[in-house]
Amino acid sequence: MTSPLLDHSPASLPARSYRDAGWHEGELAAVWRQEWVAVGRRTDFPERTIRRRTIGGAEVIVVNDGKVLRAFHNVCRHRGSELCTADTPLGRLISCPYHAWAYAPDGRLMSTAFGTATPDFDRTEHGLLPVHLKIWNDVVFLSAAEEAPEFQTDVGTRTLANWPMESLRTGHRHEAIIQCNWKVFWENYSECLHCPGIHPGLSDMIPVYKLGVMAEAERSDGGAALPALKEGAMTWTEDGQPCGPPFPGLTEAERAEGHRFVTIWPSAYVVAHVDYVRLVRLEPLSPTETRLTAEWLFPEETLAQPGFDASAVARFATQVLNEDAAACEMNQRGLASPAFAAGRLMPQEYEIHAFHQWVLKRLARGGHAP
Ligand code: FES
Ligand SMILES: [Fe+2]
Numbered sequence: 001m002t003s004p005l006l007d008h009s010p011a012s013l014p015a016r017s018y019r020d021a022g023w024h025e026g027e028l029a030a031v032w033r034q035e036w037v038a039v040g041r042r043t044d045f046p047e048r049t050i051r052r053r054t055i056g057g058a059e060v061i062v063v064n065d066g067k068v069l070r071a072f073h074n075v076c077r078h079r080g081s082e083l084c085t086a087d088t089p090l091g092r093l094i095s096c097p098y099h100a101w102a103y104a105p106d107g108r109l110m111s112t113a114f115g116t117a118t119p120d121f122d123r124t125e126h127g128l129l130p131v132h133l134k135i136w137n138d139v140v141f142l143s144a145a146e147e148a149p150e151f152q153t154d155v156g157t158r159t160l161a162n163w164p165m166e167s168l169r170t171g172h173r174h175e176a177i178i179q180c181n182w183k184v185f186w187e188n189y190s191e192c193l194h195c196p197g198i199h200p201g202l203s204d205m206i207p208v209y210k211l212g213v214m215a216e217a218e219r220s221d222g223g224a225a226l227p228a229l230k231e232g233a234m235t236w237t238e239d240g241q242p243c244g245p246p247f248p249g250l251t252e253a254e255r256a257e258g259h260r261f262v263t264i265w266p267s268a269y270v271v272a273h274v275d276y277v278r279l280v281r282l283e284p285l286s287p288t289e290t291r292l293t294a295e296w297l298f299p300e301e302t303l304a305q306p307g308f309d310a311s312a313v314a315r316f317a318t319q320v321l322n323e324d325a326a327a328c329e330m331n332q333r334g335l336a337s338p339a340f341a342a343g344r345l346m347p348q349e350y351e352i353h354a355f356h357q358w359v360l361k362r363l364a365r366g367g368h369a370p
Helices: 021-032 182-189 200-205 207-211 252-257 310-335 347-365
Strands: 011-014 037-041 049-055 058-064 069-073 109-111 130-136 139-143 169-178 260-264 268-272 277-286 289-298 342-344
Touching (some): 011 347, 182 277, 182 289, 200 310
Antiparallel strands (some): 011 342, 058 069, 130 139, 277 289
């Protein structure tokens, strides 16, 4: 096994990158309006509806015409009014509330209402401004980039192939506004040095976490390999027991893993267990505020079990999320210190280093280099 550990201690990002409004604007433009951003599951966009979303500060609408999901910037091509002021059912046309320009659900401009079009005005050039849309494992992703970037996760795009993602239903949802920069959240997610101190329950469930590392490959203590989950546990529930029938399509190895993480920077991660799946999404609200939305996805037959309590299943991971949120907020409060310029990363924080490089590369590409 090759160790992913760093052989040096690189500098962290400058403290101002976690609090400065100008830096944040650069990230919204160069990261959040360029990359694929998760905005919900397919079922959050029912047939014949218009749903509003924000990606990287850009207001967009997702239109489901009964067949296709499409996304557009929420702005009218006449004089730039907000087009949809609320989530609505989809009528035959999407009409601007200001002067009634009307668009087809596919974005074509159909009518300029009382405005009389002159010969130099070409209706076909004034359709709604499109936003790229992609569905991956039933999660809807948008990209406001001119050219859609390649869709990537940290472990490839086929990694959940044996989980029946399309047929899972959301049984529990947890939403929180964390008082931290969005990067602080990902940094916390990307290391386990904090696990022994911050997550006693999780570290008990996942023995390797007690050593302050995320996986066997990171160990340098030379000890015997540890089980993925503690003795007798199969999944992330309080007693470690599955909350319903395990997914039938998983391989032996997948069943033994206990959890499979899939990370899609900057906005989402999925944790697939033997019996349920958790989807966590992030939305930056300001340099120091991030909205977190976590959903617990179950097979219908699990939800249909008499007396099934999805919130009881969710308790274990919610506790972990809350512990992380408190740590992130504590980190953010410290980052406000005028005395702190930048930190140093330890070898185990190789994923944070990669994340920093990922962000910096995009800032440079977008002309927002610090
Ligand atoms: S701004 Fe939409 S019709 Fe005038
Ligand atoms: Fe954590």
